[in-house]
Amino acid sequence: MKRILPTLLMLAILGCHGPELGQKELPMVRQPPKPPEKRDVPVDEALKSDAKQEIAKAMAGHDPVLKAHAIEASQQVLPDENQNDIWAAMKDTDPLVRFAAVMAVGQLKIADAKPELLEKVDDPDGSVRVAAVYALHRLGDFRYSHDLERYAQDLDAQVRGNAAFVLGLLGDPSALNILSSMQRDKNAAVRMQVAESMWRLGSTAGRDTLIVLTSSRFPDDQMAAMMSLGAPGDPSIRQSIRANLTSDYLEVALVAARVMGQLGTEKGYNQEGYGVAITGVKSPDPRRRALAALAFGSIGRLDAQPYLAKLIKDDNPEVRIAAATAELQIVRQAEK
Numbered sequence: 001m002k003r004i005l006p007t008l009l010m011l012a013i014l015g016c017h018g019p020e021l022g023q024k025e026l027p028m029v030r031q032p033p034k035p036p037e038k039r040d041v042p043v044d045e046a047l048k049s050d051a052k053q054e055i056a057k058a059m060a061g062h063d064p065v066l067k068a069h070a071i072e073a074s075q076q077v078l079p080d081e082n083q084n085d086i087w088a089a090m091k092d093t094d095p096l097v098r099f100a101a102v103m104a105v106g107q108l109k110i111a112d113a114k115p116e117l118l119e120k121v122d123d124p125d126g127s128v129r130v131a132a133v134y135a136l137h138r139l140g141d142f143r144y145s146h147d148l149e150r151y152a153q154d155l156d157a158q159v160r161g162n163a164a165f166v167l168g169l170l171g172d173p174s175a176l177n178i179l180s181s182m183q184r185d186k187n188a189a190v191r192m193q194v195a196e197s198m199w200r201l202g203s204t205a206g207r208d209t210l211i212v213l214t215s216s217r218f219p220d221d222q223m224a225a226m227m228s229l230g231a232p233g234d235p236s237i238r239q240s241i242r243a244n245l246t247s248d249y250l251e252v253a254l255v256a257a258r259v260m261g262q263l264g265t266e267k268g269y270n271q272e273g274y275g276v277a278i279t280g281v282k283s284p285d286p287r288r289r290a291l292a293a294l295a296f297g298s299i300g301r302l303d304a305q306p307y308l309a310k311l312i313k314d315d316n317p318e319v320r321i322a323a324a325t326a327e328l329q330i331v332r333q334a335e336k
Contacts, residue, residue, distance in 0.1 A: 030246040031246065043302065043334060051324035069325075071085075072100055075108060077332055095128055102120055111139055118132075127156075129151070130162045134148075138170075148178070157185075168193075188221075191209075192221075210225045219252050223251060226252075253273070260273045276295065281311065286316035286318060290316070290323075293311050293323040294326055297326030
């Protein structure tokens with residue numbers, strides 16, 4: 001993990017003394033690809049329809065990962081249209097799908113689903129039980145909320161991480177007491193989630209941990225840290241994200257583009273990463289194409305629709321669901 005040294009100490013290490021600095025040619029600051037001028041275009045109704053169909057197809061399919069992505073997408077971009085499908089997914093045989101569905105029911109506050117939520121408090125899967133506690137809390141039933149403290153100490157790292165996740169989502173600053181004790185968790189992914197939730201609850205300690213990780217020597221850490229930093233939507237961390245728009249790792253730059261779009265600007269959107277997303281669309285790597293689609297969705301430019309129209313017909317289903325989510329996200333922003 002890199003340390004940021006004071007400027008004068010860094011100059012001493014490099015053998016650059018103050019009087020000589022003016023004689024040296026400073027390196028040019030790298031810039032991300034310049035985005036094209038924004039064009040005013042209408043919503044592509046055919047693409048919008050294709051996006052809805054792609055999400056519906058994934059929701060009805062048998063791949064649990066795609067199904068979970070479709071549930072999350074529905075919650076975000078079709079909150080009023082797919083509630084019955086989300087509700088039904090709470091009974092899925094796969095715990096990943098049940099977890100996604102129960103979390104979505106909580107996010108959407110589907111009150112009629114409460115009887116099923118009460119059943120999920122005793123689900124065989126620990127993460128699903130955590131989600132049920134979260135959803136019931138969101139519906140005003142706090143009887144099980146204190147169980148989150150027990151789940152935060154579960155032997156399963158995934159359960160501990162999800163407990164930390166929902167503690168951040170519930171927005172109660174008193175949860176910082178539990179989260180602070182989790183900062184020393186032996187699992188790195190849990191510690192990352194703890195930092196995000198602390199930041200969601202206003203802790204600068206959580207923010208600072210994540211900022212350090214945006215400069216980690218591990219690209220996956222950088223990407224996860226940026227997504228966690230952007231979660232609360234606080235524009236004060238924009239500069240920490242912007243630096244990664246020029247990363248040597250395209251995946252890192254694409255995540256930075258997505259988070260910059262989420263943070264927005266005073267004008268309502270941030271297009272600094274738009275050129276990075278265009279680069280990602282052309283990649284032979286499906287992971288990069290999916291990340292490019294999600295970046296377009298966060299940036300919110302309707303003139304990105306031709307790129308998404310291509311991606312929604314991609315051979316890779318993860319790319320298609322990402323493009324569908326992005327299209328509907330852009331449309332929701334345009335129709336506000």
